Amino acid sequence: MEAVEKISKAEQKIAIESYDALASVIEQLKSNDSEIEIEETGEKIKIPIKALKFLGEMLKAMSKGKFISLVPRCNRSNHQKRRRIVRLLQASPGKITRGR
Incomplete structure (x- = not known):
């Protein structure tokens, strides 16, 4: 498990500067997938709008x-399995024992 690091003042400042710009751009998007460009490398990456919105929430x-x-x-299948197990436990309280 990774240690949780405190957000530095420099990171906080960049996030403040970036959030409004990203939120504004997201509002203008019309398709579900967009392309972003990493300025340092010039590499373009396709990214779903949901991921951009999530990035906005992170910023x-x-x-x-x-x-x-x-x-x-x-x-969904794990959720359904858990519901079935809960129903079984509720239907037979005290009757389930630990196997050896």
């Missing part, structure tokens, strides 16, 4: 000095 949080963590959600 917004960083501009306020907040920590950011990414936690993947369960896929």
Whole structure:
């Protein structure tokens, strides 16, 4: 597990400067996929608009000095399995024992 690092003042300043510009650009987009360019390398990368919006949320949080963590959600089949297990446990309280 990675250690959580405090957001530096320099990172916070960059996030403040970048957030409004990114939010403005996102509002103007008309398609679901866009292309961004990394200025340092000149490399262009296609990125879904949902990812750009997520980047905007990250910049917004960083501009306020907040920590950011990414936690993947369960896929639908895992969620359904958990619901079934919960129902089984509720239907037979005290009857489930640990196997050896």
